[in-house]
Amino acid sequence: MSKKLVINTDWCKGCGICAAFCPKSTLEVVDEKVRRKDGADCILCGMCEMRCPDYAIYIKEEDDD
Amino acid sequence: MAKTVLMQGNEACVEGALAAGMRFYAGYPITPSTEIAEVSALRLPQVGGKFIQMEDEIASIACAIGASVSGVKSMTATSGPGFSLKQENLGYACLAEIPLVVVDVQRSGPSTGLPTSPSQGDVMMAKWGTHGDHPMIAIAPSSVKECYELAIRCFNLSEKYRTPVLFLMDEIIGHLREGIEIPDKVEIVNRPTVVNPHPKRPAYAPTDDLIPAMAPFGKGQRYNITGLLHDESGFPTNDTEIAGALVTRLMKKIDNNYDDIVQVEETLMDDAKVAVFCFGGTARAAKSAVETARAKGIKCGMFRPITIWPFAEKELAKAMKGVKKIIVAEHNYGQLVNEVRRVVGPEKRIEFIGKVDGTVITPDEILAKIEEA
Amino acid sequence: MKVDMTNVSENTMNISDLIYKYMRIEHLPHIWCPGCGNGIILRAVAQAMENMKLERNKTVLVSGIGCSSRAAGYLDCNSIHTTHGRAIAYATGIKMAHPDYEVIVITGDGDASAIGGNHLIHAARRNIGLTVIVMNNNIYGMTGGQYSPTTPHREFGTTAPYGNIDQPFDIAKLAMGAGATFAARSTVYHAPQLAGIIEKGIRHKGFSVIDVTSICPTYYGRKNKKGSAVDMMRWQKENSIPVEKAKDMPEEELEGKLVVGVLRDKEAVEYSEEYSRLVDAVQGGIK
Numbered sequence: 001m002s003k004k005l006v007i008n009t010d011w012c013k014g015c016g017i018c019a020a021f022c023p024k025s026t027l028e029v030v031d032e033k034v035r036r037k038d039g040a041d042c043i044l045c046g047m048c049e050m051r052c053p054d055y056a057i058y059i060k061e062e063d064d065d
Numbered sequence: 066m067a068k069t070v071l072m073q074g075n076e077a078c079v080e081g082a083l084a085a086g087m088r089f090y091a092g093y094p095i096t097p098s099t100e101i102a103e104v105s106a107l108r109l110p111q112v113g114g115k116f117i118q119m120e121d122e123i124a125s126i127a128c129a130i131g132a133s134v135s136g137v138k139s140m141t142a143t144s145g146p147g148f149s150l151k152q153e154n155l156g157y158a159c160l161a162e163i164p165l166v167v168v169d170v171q172r173s174g175p176s177t178g179l180p181t182s183p184s185q186g187d188v189m190m191a192k193w194g195t196h197g198d199h200p201m202i203a204i205a206p207s208s209v210k211e212c213y214e215l216a217i218r219c220f221n222l223s224e225k226y227r228t229p230v231l232f233l234m235d236e237i238i239g240h241l242r243e244g245i246e247i248p249d250k251v252e253i254v255n256r257p258t259v260v261n262p263h264p265k266r267p268a269y270a271p272t273d274d275l276i277p278a279m280a281p282f283g284k285g286q287r288y289n290i291t292g293l294l295h296d297e298s299g300f301p302t303n304d305t306e307i308a309g310a311l312v313t314r315l316m317k318k319i320d321n322n323y324d325d326i327v328q329v330e331e332t333l334m335d336d337a338k339v340a341v342f343c344f345g346g347t348a349r350a351a352k353s354a355v356e357t358a359r360a361k362g363i364k365c366g367m368f369r370p371i372t373i374w375p376f377a378e379k380e381l382a383k384a385m386k387g388v389k390k391i392i393v394a395e396h397n398y399g400q401l402v403n404e405v406r407r408v409v410g411p412e413k414r415i416e417f418i419g420k421v422d423g424t425v426i427t428p429d430e431i432l433a434k435i436e437e438a
Numbered sequence: 439m440k441v442d443m444t445n446v447s448e449n450t451m452n453i454s455d456l457i458y459k460y461m462r463i464e465h466l467p468h469i470w471c472p473g474c475g476n477g478i479i480l481r482a483v484a485q486a487m488e489n490m491k492l493e494r495n496k497t498v499l500v501s502g503i504g505c506s507s508r509a510a511g512y513l514d515c516n517s518i519h520t521t522h523g524r525a526i527a528y529a530t531g532i533k534m535a536h537p538d539y540e541v542i543v544i545t546g547d548g549d550a551s552a553i554g555g556n557h558l559i560h561a562a563r564r565n566i567g568l569t570v571i572v573m574n575n576n577i578y579g580m581t582g583g584q585y586s587p588t589t590p591h592r593e594f595g596t597t598a599p600y601g602n603i604d605q606p607f608d609i610a611k612l613a614m615g616a617g618a619t620f621a622a623r624s625t626v627y628h629a630p631q632l633a634g635i636i637e638k639g640i641r642h643k644g645f646s647v648i649d650v651t652s653i654c655p656t657y658y659g660r661k662n663k664k665g666s667a668v669d670m671m672r673w674q675k676e677n678s679i680p681v682e683k684a685k686d687m688p689e690e691e692l693e694g695k696l697v698v699g700v701l702r703d704k705e706a707v708e709y710s711e712e713y714s715r716l717v718d719a720v721q722g723g724i725k
Binding site: 006007008010011013014015016017020021047049050051052053054055056058059060061 | 454474476478627655666671
C-alpha cells in the first residue's frame with residue numbers, strides 16, 4: 001500500500017483551514033483553491049482531511065502495482 | 066362471535082384504532098380527549114404496542130410521526146388548544162406523506178374556551194389550520210359505534226393514501242356512553258411499501274395512483290424525508306417544475322379518490338322538502354327533530370357528511386335538488402354553513418342554527434326551524 | 439457534478455473512500471458556506487460510523503431546522519429532516535418503535551436549546567438512547583445572523599445591534615442538569631478527537647449529548663469581528679482546556695474557556711428498553 005495526497009478542486013471553497021493547520025505548512029490557497037506548495041514535504045498525516053469542511057482534500061491509499 | 070359492550074366514545078376510538086393496527090400512541094393530557102391517552106396507555110402494552118406521554122402537544126405529534134416513519138401505525142389525540150399546537154407538524158405529515166391519525170375531540174373555544182363543553186368549532190381549522198396548500202381528510206363520528214368503526218376507517222385511509230387523517234370527534238360523542246358490538250374481524254389496509262428495495266430507490270416516485278410506495282426506515286431503502294419541497298429521492302429542491310408537480314400530486318392523490326373517501330348519511334331525504342344539514346354530535350338532535358317533524362307530516366330529512374373533508378359537494382348538490390329549505394345546525398358561529406352555501410348556490414334558502422355558549426343544540430330548536438314558515 | 443448513484447458501483451472520483459461510502463455524493467458539495475464548521479462535524483459522524491462498523495440500514499439521522507439540519511440530506515442512511523426544534527421528539531418516536539436502531543440527532547444551538555429546549559431536557563430526563571450532536575455556532579445562521587441562546591453576553595447579532603443582553607446557555611451543562619447520562623464538549627478544531635467522542639456517545643446506552651462548537655465565519659464571525667474561519671479555529675485551539683486539566687483549575691481561570699472532552703459518562707436504565715420490558719411484563723400477565 002502507498003499513500004498520496006489528493007485535492008478535489010471542484011469541492012474546495014478556499015477557506016484555508018487545511019493550509020493554516022498543516023503541521024508542515026505544505027499547503028497554500030491561491031485564487032480560492034488549495035494547492036500543494038512546490039517542493040513541500042507532506043508527511044501524509046491527514047490533519048487536512050479531518051478539518052476540511054468540504055471533503056476536498058484527503059489521503060488516498062492505493063495498492064502498489 | 067361479536068360481543069356487545071358498553072363503552073365511552075373516547076374508549077371506542079382507541080379500541081377501533083387497536084383493531085386497525087395502531088401500535089404506537091404519543092400524547093399529552095387535555096380535556097375532553099384525555100381518556101384516549103389513558104385507555105391507550107393501558108391497552109397498548111397488552112397487544113405489544115407502545116405508549117408515551119410526551120412533554121407537550123407538539124412533541125406528541127412529532128413523536129407519533131417518528132414512530133410511523135419506522136413502519137408502526139401511530140396516533141395522537143388532543144382537543145382545541147392542542148390541535149392548534151399540532152398544526153405545523155400536521156402539514157409536515159401531509160408533505161412527507163407519512164400515515165398518521167390525529168384525533169381532535171372538539172371543545173368550546175377560542176383559546177382555552179370552555180374546556181368541558183361541546184363544540185364543533187375546529188372544522189375549518191381542520192381543513193386550513195396548517196399553512197400552505199395541502200390535502201386533508203377529516204372524518205366526524207356521531208355515535209360510539211362510529212367512534213369504533215370510523216377510527217378503523219381513519220387508519221385505513223391514512224395508510225392507503227399515505228396522508229394524515231383527522232378524526233374530528235366532539236365532546237358530546239367523546240364522553241357519550243352506548244352499547245356497541247365489537248366485530249370479530251375488521252378490514253385492515255396497510256400502507257404501500259416495497260420489499261427488498263435498492264438502497265437508492267427513489268422513495269417518492271409515485272405509482273400510477275400518485276401514491277408513493279416506500280419501505281419504512283430500517284428496511285434497506287436509505288432515503289431522505291424532509292419538510293422542504295423535494296424531488297423523488299426525497300432531497301430538497303428549488304426546482305420550480307418539481308416543486309409545482311409535487312404539490313399538485315399531493316392534492317390530486319386525494320381529489321382523484323373523492324368517491325372512495327367521501328361518505329355521507331342521508332336519512333328520509335328522498336322526498337324531503339326541508340333538510341337538516343348536520344354532522345358529529347349535532348346529528349343526534351337533528352335525527353330526533355326530523356323524526357318528530359315526519360310524525361307531524363312534514364316532508365323532512367337529514368343530510369350528514371361523515372367525511373367532513375373533502376367536502377361532500379357532489380352528494381350534497383344532488384340531495385338538495387328538490388329541497389326548499391336547508392337548516393344547517395352546527396356547534397359554532399357558522400363554519401360549514403358557508404360550504405353548504407357555496408355548493409347549493411345563492412338562491413336556496415338556508416337557515417342557520419349555531420351555538421357558541423357551550424350548551425348543546427336541542428331537538429326542539431331544530432324542530433322549531435323546520436316548522437318555521 | 440451530478441451523479442446517478444444507482445449506476446455507480448466503484449469510487450473512481452476524487453472523493454475519499456469514507457465520503458464515498460457514507461455520503462450521498464450526488465448532492466455534494468454541500469450548501470454550507472466556505473469555512474463553516476458543520477461539514478467537519480458531519481465528517482466526524484461518518485468516521486465514527488466507519489470506526490464502529492455501524493449498520494447503516496439500521497441507523498437513522500434526524501435533524502431539525504437551520505444550517506445544521508441540512509446534514510440529514512447528505513449522510514447516506516435513513517435520514518429525516520423534521521420541523522424546527524422537534525428533531526428530538528421525532529427521534530423519540532423512532533427509538534421507541536425500534537430500540538434496536540441507532541438514532542442520531544444532528545441539531546443546532548437554536549434548534550436544540552431555544553425552540554427545541556423542552557424536548558432536549560425531557561429526552562435527557564427519560565434517558566432515551568439518542569445521540570444528540572449539537573452543531574453549536576452561537577448564531578442563527580440560516581436566517582442571517584440573529585443572536586441565539588448560545589451567543590455570548592455583549593456580543594452582536596442582527597437582532598442584537600446594541601449587543602446581546604441575554605446570558606448564554608451551556609448546552610452540555612443544561613443537558614446534564616436535566617439528567618443526561620453522557621455529555622461531552624468538543625470543537626471543530628478538535629476534529630481528530632471528535633469522531634472518537636461521537637463514537638463514545640453512540641456506544642453509550644442512554645441519552646448522549648455532544649455539544650460541538652462550530653464556526654460560522656459568515657455571520658457570527660463577521661458580526662463580532664472574529665476574523666476568518668482560520669482565525670476562529672485558532673481561537674478554539676488557544677482557548678480549549680481538556681476536562682482532565684480543567685478539574686484542577688480555579689473557576690476564574692476557566693472563564694470564557696471551552697472545557698473539552700467527556701464531561702459525564704454514567705450508566706442508567708435506558709428508556710426504550712425499559713418500555714419493552716414493561717410490554718413483556720404486561721403480556722406475561724404481570725399487572
